[in-house]
Amino acid sequence: xxxxxxxxxxxxxxxxxxxxxxxxxxxxxxxxxxxxxxxxxxxxxxxxxxxxxxxxxxxxxxxxxxxxxxxxxxxxxxxxxxxxxxxxxxxxxxxxxxxxxxxxxxxxxxxxxxxxxxxxxxxxxxxxxxxxxxxxxxxxxxxxxxxxxxxxxxxxxxxxxxxxxxxxxxxxxxxxxxxxxxxxxxxxxxxxxxxxxxxxxxxxxxxxxxxxxxxxxxxxxxxxxxxxxxxxxxxxxxxxxxxxxxxxxxxxxxxxxxxxxxxxxxxxxxxxxxxxxxxxxxxxxxxxxxxxxxxxxxxxxxxxxxxxxxxxxxxxxxxxxxxxxxxxxxx
Numbered sequence: 267x268x269x270x271x272x273x274x275x276x277x278x279x280x281x282x283x284x285x286x287x288x289x290x291x292x293x294x295x296x297x298x299x300x301x302x303x304x305x306x307x308x309x310x311x312x313x314x315x316x317x318x319x320x321x322x323x324x325x326x327x328x329x330x331x332x333x334x335x336x337x338x339x340x341x342x343x344x345x346x347x348x349x350x351x352x353x354x355x356x357x358x359x360x361x362x363x364x365x366x367x368x369x370x371x372x373x374x375x376x377x378x379x380x381x382x383x384x385x386x387x388x389x390x391x392x393x394x395x396x397x398x399x400x401x402x403x404x405x406x407x408x409x410x411x412x413x414x415x416x417x418x419x420x421x422x423x424x425x426x427x428x429x430x431x432x433x434x435x436x437x438x439x440x441x442x443x444x445x446x447x448x449x450x451x452x453x454x455x456x457x458x459x460x461x462x463x464x465x466x467x468x469x470x471x472x473x474x475x476x477x478x479x480x481x482x483x484x485x486x487x488x489x490x491x492x493x494x495x496x497x498x499x500x501x502x503x504x505x506x507x508x509x510x511x512x513x514x515x516x517x518x519x520x521x522x523x524x525x526x527x528x529x530x531x532x533x534x535x536x537x538x539x540x541x542x543x544x545x546x547x548x549x550x551x552x553x554x555x556x557x558x559x560x561x562x563x564x565x566x567x568x569x570x571x572x573x574x575x576x577x578x579x580x581x582x583x584x585x586x587x588x589x590x591x592x593x594x595x596x597x
Contacts, residue, residue, distance in 0.1 A: 268340060352452050353388065357457050358460065358488075362460050393412065399427040406418045408447065431464065434465045434467035434469040444479065454482070458486070485524035485528050487524055496514075
């Protein structure tokens, strides 16, 4: 919360001053001579209500001053100077990421949780997200608005792209997102659990493109190869109902390819066989070199003066009503 025009709060001091002067003036009008208050008749209820009306009207200046000061709720903040990197996360969403060897959910679910925590820690980085399977798409371009990144990451699901593992396309799309970046440090974190088996772009060619753009690629191999439990849905031929069962599926991995991609781009290659290891991998990546850049972010505010203006109006209205009932004027 902030005040857009705090000088208007001076009206509060003015209200207190006017109230004090008004009370002194009323007392002087009732008792113009010293000691006259001892001879005065008791106040009538009408006089008391007239005094109350004056106090209420003077009090209305307090919420009026706050309303004129324009209290505002800050919806987003300006970040003018920061240290960080331009970083794209390329996340594999192929069918094998449904393997149940990563608990409490599956490989994709755990990877999303770990990446989400990683994004939350990189407060000064511009972060983008690319997802790939048999094709690759940009889920989120580079942005400092990590709430948007988190929201879009939460919506990532399996079976949204053609099946397959197009590592080359995923890396190539990530490189294209960083091509126009002016940051001195540009990084791709490639997260996959398989071997390149589709796509028109060879992974090593994509790595050479990244190296030509001074983009560092860190590769993360999730899980192990061989037979892993993967849930599948099938239709019962008799009842037509869809049922889910777990089958053992052979998954190919190619750690040598991932290591070569990292080597060509001066990055690091990691292997995470369980959720804890995946967290440790991203903790290491969190130690990336930081560079300084300048960025401007839109600042949005929501006006919150309405309750204060309403309070001032109600106090004035209350004072007028009390004055009307008293049959006099408080001034």
